[in-house]
Amino acid sequence: MASWLLALRLKTLPLALSNTILGSVLAAHAQRFRWSVFLLAAITTILLQIISNLANDYGDFVNGKDTSERIGPQRMVQSGRITAKTMLRAIIALGIAVSATGVWLIVIGTHGLHTLPILIFVGLGLAAIAAAIKYTVGKNPYGYRGLGDLFVFIFFGLVGVMGTYFLHTQTGNWEVLLPATAMGLLSTGVLNMNNLRDYEADKNANKITLVVTLGPSKAAYYHAGLISVAMLMACIYTLLNYASPWQWLFLLSFPLFLLNLKKVFSYKNSIELYPELGKLALATLLFALSFGAGLLLG
Structure with a gap:
């Protein structure tokens, strides 16, 4: 059991939930929040993140990318604590589970709509599952071709936030693109921190x-650009929808991002970045929570 808990990498789950929380709060601000959508979206997001974590563990081992130079958390397949065959079975089982919750979410979120939105979300759901697995699994994983940042931005930002918002409200709002972009950029920043830490081993x-x-x-x-533009997007959205000083509550997260940037520009050894990864993930969650709280209080 301990090996599986380590393989799940539970510390990554709050970051995964951030986009669902933000999309749901934006829907609540529009008076269209639905608990059923939020809970199913949260479960689906968590399952996708777990699949991604397990697939990363499995894929890096199978492709020979896990070496003794890694600084990050111990890999269960590489260490022999979980066999590759058992890990693959777990990935398949979770893939079936997330397909079920995803279909349920789409049925509830698109009830009463025409066929096109339903097909779009089915396509996005399949793409999300494929993206979670193909990051390091397969003959030509996109994570080994420098495309991880793009996929994180799309699925942790645009799809995660705007998709959740639409499933709550059944309507689009171009302004939601701004906080969705902010969340995507911050999530990409977390991946960039991970890759900075693993630079030598990956190279x-x-x-x-x-x-x-x-x-x-x-x-x-x-990295500085990702965080700076993310904050700019949040500020622009707030100015466009300003109604109360509470909406600037997300500024409380700024010092955490500044401390992160200071470390990125001053570290001497990659191992110094190991604790910073978790701190940045928590800062991103704090941003989502404070941004949402500011909207609701305003």
Whole structure:
């Protein structure tokens, strides 16, 4: 059981929930919140994140990318604590489970709508499952080609926030693109931190992440850009929808991001970034919670 708890990487789950929380709060602000949608979206998101974690553990081992140089959490397949065959079975089982919750979510969220929105969400759901698995699994994983950042931005930001909002409200709102972009950029920042930490190991294993392509120095400026533009998007949304000073509550998360940036530009050894990854994930969750609380209090 302990091995499976480590494989699940529970510390990543709050970050995964951030986009569902933000999309749901935006729907609540529009007076269209539904508990059934929120709960099913949360469960589906958690399952997708767990699948991604297990697939990453499995895929890096099968593709020979896990080496002794890794600084991050111990991999269960590489260490022999879980066999590759057992891990694959778990991924398949969870894939079936998330398909079931995803279908249920789509049925509830699109009830009464025409066929097109239903088909779009079915397609997005299948794409999300594929993205969770194909990051490191298969013959040509996109995570080894520097595309991880793009997929995180799309699914943790645009799809996660805007999709959740639509399933609550059954309507679109272009302004939701702003906080969705902010969440996508911050989530991408978490991945960038992970890749900065693993730079040497990934480079030696020929795992081409964006950090390996850019190099640590340029990746630090890229990191600053992600966080800066995310905050800008949140500020623009607030100005466009300003009604109360409470809406600036998310500014409380700013110091945490500034501390993170300070570390990114000053670290001497990659191991120093290990605790920063969790801190940035929690800062992103705090941003989502404070942004949402500000909207509701305002």
